[in-house]
Amino acid sequence: MRRSISMAMLVLMMVIGPVAGAHDDDEGDTLSLRVGLTQPWTTLNVTAGFTVSEFEIWTLQYEGLTSRAADDFEIIPGLAESWEASDDGLTYTYTLREGLRWSDGEPLTADDIAWTINTSRDQGWTNHISATQNLDAVVVDDRTLQVTSSVPDPKLPEVGAYILPRHIWEEHATDGEAIVGYEALDGVGSGPFVIAEYAQGQFLRMAANDNYWDGRATLDEIVFRIFTNADAMVAALQQGQIDAAHNVPSSSVTTLEGDENIEVVAGLQGGFDEIALNGGEAEGQPHPALLDIEVRKAINHAIDKEAIIEDVWAGQGEPATTISVSADPKWIPDIPESEQFTFDPDRANQILDDAGYVDTDGDGIREMPGGGEPLVLRHAVNSDSTTAQSIADLYVGYLAAIGMRVELSAYDEGQLFDLIVNGDYDSFAWGWVPFVDPDPMLSYFTEAELGNWNDANWFDSRYDELYLEQNQELDEDRRIEIIHEMLRIFYDSAVYIPIAYTPDIQAYRVDRFDGWIRQPADIGPVMFSMSSPSYHALTPVGGGLAGDTSNLLLIVGGGALVIVAGLAVMVSRRKKTADERE
Amino acid sequence: MNLASRQATVDAVPDPPTGGGRARFVGKRAVGALITLGFVLVFNFFLFRVVQSDPVANMFRGRNIPAERLEQLRTEFGIDQPLPTQFVLYLRETSRLNLGISYQSRRPVWQEIQTRMPATVLLVGTSAILSALIGTAAGVAAAWRRNSKTDYSITSSTMVFYSMPDFWLGMLLLMVFAVSLGWFPVGGLVEAGSSATGLERMLSQIHHLVLPAATLTLAYLGEYALVTRSSLLDVMGEDYLTVARAKGLRDTVVRNRHAVPNALLPVVTLAAINFGFVLSGAIAVEALFSWPGLGKATADAIRGPDLPMLQGLFLVFSTAVIIFNLAADIAYTFLDPRVDRT
């Protein structure tokens, strides 16, 4: 008898499997956008988290004091409908929109904003502090707010801080420690969507906010679903189990582009990938040859960026000259091609020959000038990255072509981070995604950040001077000039080999929703951008949805159950009669 | 991975109790299990304190964090204390089921484990039961028609499944049945964000369960088939079966009434022990199918690495083995006629 039940279970699976697989789970009348992600949330608390997937949730839930235009990142009204600067540029007076409300119906006033700015500054909230550390906010009246900066701050009038509802957060914000422990599932916000349901490691549902100042979105809800495996996510998009996907692996792009129902978007927003050489300013021991700028230049010339982009990122991405420091490309200096480290192995070999690095013992590997230590470099492979191994394999090949050997070791991100801080490596490959304001990215390569975020283990006193200068330069053109000079200094040091401006590859089904917006225009992504304007703008294709399949599933399931039950009874009866006959 | 269970095979049958009653035997085993648990705790603590990594710094790569804040977090995670203090703290907190805070999710490890346990029990339980039933049935069939074509094909096909990496089998099933044919979903426990309840939700879960469960069932059943087969062959050589046949009883009766029950003893023991091991056995397969259970939690925790999470999972896996070993011992006293029952 026990056996017949287990057989019944098997039959049940076989029967349901193929039929149910052909259909999606639509939810009746709810207009739902389903987005696939590969990066799970570690927390939904805006004072604790730091990952891209978390920022997307906060961007949707908390409207900023100001916002950024979809096309060109221009600062546009958000909660504030207008603002005015004082003559010295230190004080801004904001006027809020009329009748602002939180999603739970409570009024949203200047007090919420002033409280957020002042408390985050005093308590040092992770994601707020760099924006609010020099600010002081004063409530003038419910709709008027005055913000004063103690130093000239080129970032104003934007205050890069998520504005939180004081009536929810105040009780948790007793100090900077306590607030981090709050789970923040209250779902009270001012943006177009707010958190409605959260299943750890599986999905997060956001519901449209009825009180959004720009009106309720057409979508009723957004469901973000976590996939551990990017391949699974791609297949789910093709099968229509999700409507859009973030962080699509570049290896799937060709497959998806062949699908007429799917649009692939390679969104550029400042992210880049680099191979970093050890600049030698940290404590540890890089290979002595790396301290010679000529060797670093030679390595730069040896790398074929276009080949790496084609083979590792399936052609998704632009060859990088220098690093990018902002989602806005205007901060990147133009470097004349004659001054670039173009792919040229012959030139690289020439540089090394001229500098005295020749192969004295005939083993195919160059030695230090005058013989001695061979040029064998240690490259650290980030085992948490899906592309690091491929980049490493190519790097080995390119350096072999200029008479250097590379030995690989793999480290997870924690170990790699320690390794970099200790300076015990020669090179590694990693990537950055900068914010819109260039300041944070620029700060990483200052002397003060050695042993911390400065993973080039390099610094330059002129660069540091310029850094302080741009930090307080209110004239944007002048600031751009200064930053261009800084990036030129960094580029010429040849310590970072920027490989590619890597896109955030996203894909969506064209048969489900219309109205996707790229930010910035033409080149940017449609989701997970600076202010993610798409979600509020989406409308369903043809105004309707695919038929409801839940009934079908029920019928099929029920039918299968009947069949199985019948089989089970038959089997058990046959067995019984057989027993009786004995 | 069914490697762990493979190792257990060697010790599938515990030493028969010597003297004393069943109660004393069980009591002795229980005390042994407790001592083992103590060892696991000590081992677990020191294993993880060998690592001196700074997870806090790692967590915040790419963000502007003041140095004082990093220090605060180190204090928060207790990684600035001396080792002996940490050990005492560890014992005290573990006894309260406080296994620390996951670096990755910042939620209590025990809470994370509790959340993920049902998914693993569902997947691993289904495949453990199915593989035991199907495997045993296949083993009986093979032994009964020894050296026949049936025997040959059963033995060789189970050997093949037994010898391949389970996740590779999963990759093949995934490519054929999910990607190419589209019959089954490519991963997950249930449709994301689905508000379905009751039967519909259950059907969706079963639908998601098929591929990973089929993978693990195929991977595990070989061992049961082989053990059952050789055990049954041993039993069948014994005299009383010849007597039974001589009495004119039909083959099926001899098989089902006499041979199989006796031959199943080692299989049951094997199953009990295996259940303890399989909890940790599905790491690669869960990762492959994005199955949100303990195995995937382990695979995820390798990144980082999320040491408190790994440590907690390791403790849970070890405890499961200890408990099921004890269960196997107890089951054994009921099943083996040789055990003294006074």
Added chain:
Amino acid sequence: MTTAGRLRRRRTATRVVRQFAHSRPGVIGLTVLGIFAVVALAAPLIAPIEQLNPVLSRASGNPQWGRPGEFLPLGTDHLRRSVWAQFVWGSRVSLFVGLAATILTMAIGSTMGIVSGFVGGTTDRALMRVTEWFLVIPFLPLAIVLASILGRSIWNVIFVIGVTSWPATARLVRAQVLTVKQRLFVDRARSLGAGSWHLISRHVLPNVSGLILANATLAVPISILTETTLAFLGLGDPSSASWGKTLEEAFVNGAITRNAWWYFLPAGLGILAVVLAFTMIGRTLEEIADPRLGRRP
């Protein structure tokens, strides 16, 4: 005594070879293994190592994701490298790790087992307690934890497998040593005043070596499969691509959604074939070493 001993041993060897030659699974396993051994040893001849260099692969115009028909014999991967070359060189790494880890396992397990069984008393009880503890620690999670702590290198993987899989061997060897100890001639040798080392090397070791060999042969597949799983979970050595590492790279780079079966089929089949071969040889040896198992397949 010595002559008689040698004679007996030679007779045993002849018997083993003869019995082995008559076992079909044994012969098949040995043949398959022989083929892989030749492939591994001749790797530089049949697939020059340059074929693993993605820069040279690109320079020689290999297609990306080339199907077996497009690029002989087994197609190419995302970095245009020959899958055949990866298969050939991967066999080296997988077999090496499997054998080296097994040797370590056997060394630890046999030492523990022999010492425990031979010395007896408190030492025995203590060692067996430790062995039992290690037996309940789930093997794969322990290997994962150790590998992620120690770092991702081929030697660490070998070490990790060795220190996690010895307990089963230790128990098996101990049981066998106890049986041997019971035999009369050991007592007689001891009464003649032979030292412990003499006893172990002349009497205990020769008598348990058959079992150790059979056990070792059965431990190799476990080592290979463990290495494969560790590599698949991202704990493999980045500079020596084993079959497991190939499977991981295929998976990570989207071979499944792309239906690029040629990328992950060869490595998996290679593992399957080698594991089956070792299992068949091991079972045959086990039967010969322990005739009570003779009734098994």
